Amino acid sequence: MARPPHMSPDEAAAVLGVARDAELADIDRAYRRLARELHPDRYVGRPVEESTAAAARxxxxxxxxxxxxxxxxxxAPASGRVVVERPAADGAAPRPTPVPRFSWWVFGAWALLLLAGAALSTATGPILTPLDLWLRLALLVSFALATSLTRRSWVWRTTLVLLVLSGAAVIASTTVAGLLGLGFMAVASVGLAVQAGLVRFPDQ
Structure with missing residues (x-):
């Protein structure tokens, strides 16, 4: 089948009924709606001219x-939009999935929760020496923040390792403040990873 002639973004937007600079989610929504309306299965038994026109459309x-x-x-560096390909389970072409836009407000909220957790975790006893406690907390905070800023999976994995080490230290010292602090840092770390697009929930 011959490839359709070249189409400009303005023409493509008119075909789908969206703005030229529409978000990917809006583009996909419009495409799925039209694809359902024009699917060949809906034209079985109809006149040849009608089904041919629908196929061309x-x-x-x-x-x-x-x-x-x-x-x-x-x-478009200013927008912060990055798109990754997610393989489709049914063998269809991969569907582009936008990574969430970076928001300093969201980042700041998670950072405040992370720092509150770190402050509470100072009640946790060190595993070896006092330096161990401060170094562990400093590394955990640094890597959790870097997860959102760099969007690197290895930074996120390092954050998880540091969370596990802090969890072991909190369990060993069993202080309420330490457990609460670890909980804050765990929630904030996951939130920062979600903001970076490294953690997705089933409905995303």
């Missing part, structure tokens, strides 16, 4: 989606 809609997705994925 279906191809045009799919091409319009490709054009707008490519346009949305153009380099």
């Amino acid at each position: 279906f191809i045009q809609v799919a091409h319009a989606r490709e054009v707008l997705v490519a346009f949305a994925n153009r380099p």
Whole structure:
């Protein structure tokens, strides 16, 4: 089947009925709606002219989606939008998944909770020496914050290791403040990882 002729972002937006700079979620929503309306199964038994026109329109809609997705994925450092490919379970083409936009307000809220947890965790006794406690807390806070800023999976894994070590220290000293502090830091660390797009929940 011949590839549809070149389509500009403005033309693609008109085909899908969205703005040229629409978010990927809006593009996909419009595409799925039109794809359902134009799917060949809905035209079984209808006149040949009608089913042929719907098939041509279906191809045009799919091409319009490709054009707008490519346009949305153009380099744009100011927006902070990064797109990764998620393989589809049914063998279909991978669906682009936007990484959440970075928000300093969200980052600041998680950072405050993280620091509150670190302050409470100072009630935890050191495993070896007092330096061990402060070094462990400083590393944990640093790596948790770096998880959101760098969006590197190895930084997130290091944060998890430091959380486990802190958990062992809290359990060994069994102080309420230490346990509460560890809970704050664990929740904040996961929140920062979610903001970085490194942790996703089933409905995301």
